[in-house]
Amino acid sequence: MRFDNKAALITGGASGFGRRIAELFAREGARVAIADINEPAAREAAAAISNTAIAMRCDVSQRADVDAAVQATQDAFGGIDILINNAGMSHKRRPMLEVEEDEFDRLMAVNVKSIFLFTHAVVPLMRKKKSGVIINIGSTAGIRPRPGLTWYNASKGAVNLLSKSMAAELAPDGIRVCAVAPVMADTPLLPTFMGGDSPELRAQFKATVPLGRFATVDDVANATLFLASEEASFLTGNVLEVDGGRCV
Numbered sequence: 001m002r003f004d005n006k007a008a009l010i011t012g013g014a015s016g017f018g019r020r021i022a023e024l025f026a027r028e029g030a031r032v033a034i035a036d037i038n039e040p041a042a043r044e045a046a047a048a049i050s051n052t053a054i055a056m057r058c059d060v061s062q063r064a065d066v067d068a069a070v071q072a073t074q075d076a077f078g079g080i081d082i083l084i085n086n087a088g089m090s091h092k093r094r095p096m097l098e099v100e101e102d103e104f105d106r107l108m109a110v111n112v113k114s115i116f117l118f119t120h121a122v123v124p125l126m127r128k129k130k131s132g133v134i135i136n137i138g139s140t141a142g143i144r145p146r147p148g149l150t151w152y153n154a155s156k157g158a159v160n161l162l163s164k165s166m167a168a169e170l171a172p173d174g175i176r177v178c179a180v181a182p183v184m185a186d187t188p189l190l191p192t193f194m195g196g197d198s199p200e201l202r203a204q205f206k207a208t209v210p211l212g213r214f215a216t217v218d219d220v221a222n223a224t225l226f227l228a229s230e231e232a233s234f235l236t237g238n239v240l241e242v243d244g245g246r247c248v
Contacts, residue, residue, distance in 0.1 A: 001027075001028045001029035002028040002225070002229040002231075003025055003028045003029045003030035003081075003082070003228075003229070004029040005029070006029070006030045006031070006081040006082060007030065007031045007032075007033070007073060007076075007077035007078070007079055007081050007082070008022075008025045008030045008031070008080075008081065008082040008084065008228070009033045009035060009069065009070065009073045009080050009082070009083050009084070009122070010022050010025070010032060010034055010035065010084040010086055011035045011036070011060050011069075011084065011085055011086050011087035011114065011118070012036055012060070012086040012088065013032075013033075013035060013036055013042060013045060013055075013084075013086065014036035014038050014041035014042040014045045014055075015036075015038075015041060015045070015187075015188065016187040016188065016189070016217060017137060017182070017185070017187070017220045017221065017224075018034070018084070018086040018087070019034075019045050019217075020217035020218060020220070021084055021086060021220070021221045021224050021225070022045065022046075022049055022053070023049050023221070024221045024222070024225050025082070025228075026049045026050040026052075026053060028225065028229075030082070031050075031053070031077045032046070032049060032050060032052075032053045032054075033053070033054050033055070033069070033076065033077070033080075034046050034049075034053065034055040034056075035055075035057075035058035035060070035087075036055070036057070036058060037058065037059050037060070037087075038057075039055070039056070039057035042055035042056065042057065043055045054072065054073070054076050056069050056072050060087045060114035060117070060118070061106070061113055061114055061117075062117075063117050066114070066118055067121055070118070070122055070125075074125070079125060080122055080125055080126070081126075081131070081132060082132070082134075082135070082228050083118060083122050083132070083133070083134045083135070084134075084137070085114060085115045085118055085134065085136045085159075087110060088110060088111050088137060088156075089106070089107060089110045089111065089189075090107070090149065090152040090193060091103050091104075091107055091149070091151055091152055091192075092192050092195060093148040093149055093192065093193055093194060093195030094148055094195060095148065096150040099150075099151050104151050107151055107155055108151075108155055111152075111158075111159060112155050112159065112162075115136055115159065119134070122134070123170065123173075123175065126170075126173065126174075126175050127173045127175070129174075130173060131174045131175065132174070132175045132176070133175070133176050133177075133178075133227075133228045134166065134170075134175065134176070134177045134178075135177075135178055135179070135224050135227050135228055136159050136162070136177070136178075137159070137179070137180050137182070137220070137224075138156050138160040138163065138179040138180065138181045139153075139156035139159070139160075139181050139182060140181050140183045140241060140243045140247050141153045141156045141157075142154075142155075142156035142159060142160040143157075143181060143239075143241065143247050144246065144247050145157070149193065152193075156181075159179060160179050160181060160239045163177050163178060163179035163239060164177075164237045164239065167236040167237030167238075168237060171236055176233075176235065176236040177236055177237065178232070178236060178237065178238045178239070178240065179238070179239040179240070180220055180224050180227065180240050181239050181241045181242065181247075182215045182219070182220045182243065183209055183214065183215050183241075183243035183244060183246045184205060184215065185214050185215040185219075186214045186215075186216065187217065190214070193205075202214075208246060209243065209244040209246050210244055210245030210246070211244030212244070213244060215242055215244070219242050220242055223240050223242045227240060
């Protein structure tokens, strides 16, 4: 199995992309820690995934929560080999001037500051071992932005770019960093991205994807699994578009 004797910490792992990533990693032998602001859902996910999986409440924008999640993972598994920065949010699709300052601040804290905090907490541990993998979940929104999601687009553009910069800086330490950039997926956030939900809106957005569908949680989890595995050992700094051709 790909991740025998590996420990993986996955943020936002209670649902959506994160839960499926946790399931696939556990299937491949990883000991999985699920960090999510919804603690009951995180514990339910961990119990369903594996008898070795653990879960903890974590607001990824708060240093104390991040440090506690990292410490709990270390205590349970003896270290962290893989970090998946998956937790994220969006503002509802609408004109940029209608997004309030507190909503912008929360968006940037969850989507960008969280990676800053987890990097500070986890990279020193990986440096000691001269190995580790960090996968950040970015978005095609940071590559081909669409109107109505300007501030979300900016946050994911930051995730995509910081993944490249982290990769360049951490390569001498034996730490690989990549990003996965999904197109819109049929997850609970879909109505937020579309500004509503209807067959007409779904058809409109699917029409922008050459392969004619939204991404699935399996599409994103499989890409993440590959990038975190030894099969991708010579890949770092890559932003893998999981987008059905949207960014072509």
